[in-house]
Amino acid sequence: MTEQRPLLEVTDLVKHYAVRGGVLRRQVGTVHAVDGVSFALGAGETLGLVGESGCGKSTVARTVLRLVEPTSGAIKLDGEDIAPLSKTALRPYRRSMQIVFQDPFASLNPRMTAGDIVGEPLTVHGLATGAKKQERVAELFQQVGLRPDQMKNFPHQFSGGQRQRICIARALSLGPRLIVCDEPVSALDVSIQAQVINLLIDLQRKQNFSYLFIAHDLAVVAHISHRVAVMYLGRIVEIADKHELFANPRHPYAQALLASVPIADPKARRTAPLIDGDVPSPINPPSGCAFHTRCRYAIDRCKTERPALQAAGTAHQVACWLNDGTGRGE
Amino acid sequence: MSEALPAETVLDVKNLQTVFFTNSGLFRAVDDVSFTVRRGETLAIVGESGCGKSVSALSIMRLVPDPPGRIVGGSVTLEGTDLLRLNDAAMRAIRGNRISMIFQEPMTSLNPVMRIGDQIIEAVRLHQKVSSKEARKQAVDMLRLVRIPEPERRAQEYPHQLSGGMRQRAMIAMALACRPALLIADEPTTALDVTIQAQILALIVDLQQRLGTGLILITHDLGVVAQTAQRVIVMYAGKKVEEATVESLFETPLHPYTRGLMASMPAVIALGAESDARLNEIPGMVPSLTNLPPGCAFAPRCKLAIDRCRQEYPPLDEVKPNHWAACWRAGEIAEAS
Numbered sequence A: 001m002t003e004q005r006p007l008l009e010v011t012d013l014v015k016h017y018a019v020r021g022g023v024l025r026r027q028v029g030t031v032h033a034v035d036g037v038s039f040a041l042g043a044g045e046t047l048g049l050v051g052e053s054g055c056g057k058s059t060v061a062r063t064v065l066r067l068v069e070p071t072s073g074a075i076k077l078d079g080e081d082i083a084p085l086s087k088t089a090l091r092p093y094r095r096s097m098q099i100v101f102q103d104p105f106a107s108l109n110p111r112m113t114a115g116d117i118v119g120e121p122l123t124v125h126g127l128a129t130g131a132k133k134q135e136r137v138a139e140l141f142q143q144v145g146l147r148p149d150q151m152k153n154f155p156h157q158f159s160g161g162q163r164q165r166i167c168i169a170r171a172l173s174l175g176p177r178l179i180v181c182d183e184p185v186s187a188l189d190v191s192i193q194a195q196v197i198n199l200l201i202d203l204q205r206k207q208n209f210s211y212l213f214i215a216h217d218l219a220v221v222a223h224i225s226h227r228v229a230v231m232y233l234g235r236i237v238e239i240a241d242k243h244e245l246f247a248n249p250r251h252p253y254a255q256a257l258l259a260s261v262p263i264a265d266p267k268a269r270r271t272a273p274l275i276d277g278d279v280p281s282p283i284n285p286p287s288g289c290a291f292h293t294r295c296r297y298a299i300d301r302c303k304t305e306r307p308a309l310q311a312a313g314t315a316h317q318v319a320c321w322l323n324d325g326t327g328r329g330e
Numbered sequence B: 001m002s003e004a005l006p007a008e009t010v011l012d013v014k015n016l017q018t019v020f021f022t023n024s025g026l027f028r029a030v031d032d033v034s035f036t037v038r039r040g041e042t043l044a045i046v047g048e049s050g051c052g053k054s055v056s057a058l059s060i061m062r063l064v065p066d067p068p069g070r071i072v073g074g075s076v077t078l079e080g081t082d083l084l085r086l087n088d089a090a091m092r093a094i095r096g097n098r099i100s101m102i103f104q105e106p107m108t109s110l111n112p113v114m115r116i117g118d119q120i121i122e123a124v125r126l127h128q129k130v131s132s133k134e135a136r137k138q139a140v141d142m143l144r145l146v147r148i149p150e151p152e153r154r155a156q157e158y159p160h161q162l163s164g165g166m167r168q169r170a171m172i173a174m175a176l177a178c179r180p181a182l183l184i185a186d187e188p189t190t191a192l193d194v195t196i197q198a199q200i201l202a203l204i205v206d207l208q209q210r211l212g213t214g215l216i217l218i219t220h221d222l223g224v225v226a227q228t229a230q231r232v233i234v235m236y237a238g239k240k241v242e243e244a245t246v247e248s249l250f251e252t253p254l255h256p257y258t259r260g261l262m263a264s265m266p267a268v269i270a271l272g273a274e275s276d277a278r279l280n281e282i283p284g285m286v287p288s289l290t291n292l293p294p295g296c297a298f299a300p301r302c303k304l305a306i307d308r309c310r311q312e313y314p315p316l317d318e319v320k321p322n323h324w325a326a327c328w329r330a331g332e333i334a335e336a337s
Helices: A057-064 A087-094 A114-124 A130-143 A148-152 A160-172 A190-207 A218-224 A242-247 A252-260 A300-304 B053-060 B088-094 B116-127 B132-145 B151-155 B164-176 B194-211 B222-228 B246-251 B256-264 B307-311 B330-336
Strands: A008-021 A026-041 A046-050 A072-077 A097-100 A178-182 A210-214 A227-232 A235-241 A316-318 B009-022 B025-038 B042-046 B069-078 B099-102 B182-186 B214-219 B231-236 B239-245 B317-320 B323-325
Touching: A008 A057, A026 A057, A026 A235, A046 A057, A046 A218, A057 A097, A057 A178, A057 A210, A097 A160, A114 A130, A114 A148, A114 A160, A130 A148, A130 A160, A160 A190, A190 A218, A190 B256, A210 A218, A227 A242, A227 A252, A235 A242, A235 A252, A252 B194, B009 B053, B009 B214, B025 B042, B025 B053, B025 B069, B025 B214, B025 B239, B042 B053, B042 B222, B053 B069, B053 B182, B053 B214, B099 B164, B116 B132, B116 B151, B116 B164, B132 B151, B132 B164, B164 B194, B182 B194, B194 B214, B194 B222, B214 B222, B222 B246, B231 B246, B231 B256, B239 B246, B239 B256, B317 B330
Parallel strands: A046 A210, A046 A227, A097 A178, A178 A210, B042 B214, B042 B231, B099 B182, B182 B214
Antiparallel strands: A008 A026, A008 A072, A227 A235, A235 A316, B009 B025, B009 B069, B231 B239, B239 B323, B317 B323
16 A cells, blocks of 8 residues: 555545524535545555444445435545545546445336446447447356346345345446445345455455445455455544554543444453443534543543544554544553 | 252243244244242253244244234133233233333344433333322333433433443343343343453342342354253254253253253363364254255254154153253263263
């Protein structure tokens, strides 16, 4: 990553939504969905984004693809800032960035055959037609572990795991360099999840694209990612190499989040939950560090000043005032 | 694990059979399933979608939609009464009173146009002869018991004013309001974030132990099972394939399906594991219940399957003390591990 220019570089990304109310639909508040997020993603690398509902992880992913317009900030794909580009100017870049959604039932057109679904991007971008297109689609089917004779079937004839394979084939059709996976296995059964995760890993090894991988299941994220970013209320509070983050989480929120994962070992029973209460509303996020309202270590400074991400060891950044900005780590 | 004197049995399900009549034929959603739950004990039922875990729960509650479903055999004995023999009125007196159920999505199980407090009062007054003032006091006490802050004020609020975690707490308050003998929790934390899940699970276990309620916890998450249950049953395609104490199940899972499930989960926070390490996958998919193979339903996906597995369904044998598995090769697996 450090050796060359990252594939994707996001700087100070902000996305605010207006809350309107009253007869005149005046703006009565602002949802701070994403509030100053910066990260970089290298070629062939997987960055996991974790956090609880409403922390802004999906908004980050969609803003990066410009499926949602950013309020401010820069999104550099291969050094080119795509945030200010017009829709037409953006088009060539769209080929490099694809997405796989959570629900494979809702993201496939029920009236198109699987083959047409996977081939549609080729038509839209004018890359292949006729027999050449069919050939490419058949090849994509094989890559994701489907049989080419299944091309004429409709989505309802596939199981959940197979549908997710169709979604992956569609994402691959344009030879992307970045694939955003927004909870790609959350809707699947445990035994099927493993199949899809293995497929995603195999494809990345062969084709060397990057994943921005979002999931609420920390074990899945830990498995597939190289680096992981923890988000809380629209901000990244900690970002580190996977092994480093899971072995030595420094931000109190990251610590609580990791400790909340139920461990599949009855001998390792947890005692009391680490944090109480709910995530505050992103409409009026708390001042200073947004986590101070639930943090057991909060000091006065946390309530007024917002900590920035600071280096805390190699390939490890944390946004916390404790211990000179290195979190609680000893 | 050492249970010299088994505590009082609250629920005894014997040979339960629930079938559905559909256009594509009859399917056995629950096929000859038996289990018991004792006072203060947590029994987890684990399995993937369509394995029959939720239909088992609905059968105990007698809430299986009929048609297309019907309970065609077995008995469900709660505190000495066979629920399957009760008429509808008698069953209504038991539901919400002696057995309660909490569901996955609290928003769809709460009435959106009724205040939280009133919903609990309704449950209380349906089963107990108390004044409305007394019922309101009980409702507020229940909200306090489930650790909802400012219970008096929250009782006046509507479900949409509560967060997901608070709604699930309110559901638990309602379910426990009449101090049931048995609580069935069907994926109670699946819709919640992990930190909230940890809070809710801790709450359920704490209350269950304090009130001595028997708990059936239905989940697909083996982590949740390991953290909360005392005993576990694993279901596959409508049948119970394994039953054990939680320690024994996680130490030496005996059914190949259980073993496959455990191996296919990313080892939680896989320290040291390479990110490109492959997970062990279970090939194929869960079979359709209308078209089950003869013999063991898991055989087509099982690496250990032998000819006998494809012909004869294996009996549920006690392979180790207090550890049952329905697999022709469970004995060999037990010896090997």
